[in-house]
Amino acid sequence: MFKFRLLASVVALGITAGCASNGEVPSADLAASKVTTIGVNSYLWRAALDTLSFAPMAQVDSNGGVLVTDWYSNPRAPSERVKFTASILDQDLRADALRVAASRQVNQNGQWVEAPVAAATVQKIEEIILTRARDLRRTAVGG
16 A cells, blocks of 8 residues: 555656646646547546436447447437437547537427437537546546
8 A cells, every 4th residue: 555655646746747837738647648448538438428328328439439329318308309429539638539419309290300409409518528528637647
């Protein structure tokens, strides 16, 4: 346990000492953002999984960075359903490394019919994923 604490202290000192005053991203921070055994940013991936976990998953491809939910109906609105696709496009934790798409259908006379999705819905899901990813990163690098 003592060795672990010592290692954690050394790593924390290394991160602090590596902070550059010229605006460069510290190398320890860059390394932390890319710690992954999958093909995309692990923080964005985990955050997307967490955020979309309310719906069953239809496709999960960690190497390609694609999550596709199955259709989900909110119990309070059973005549409407949504489906989300989250694509993680890069190994870096950046806002433009995430793209979310949504489909919506409404039930009309027993048939599911395509319906428009409010742009704010997709933007909100993206914001939630990005915020969660940043929180995960902050926790992982100790601050």
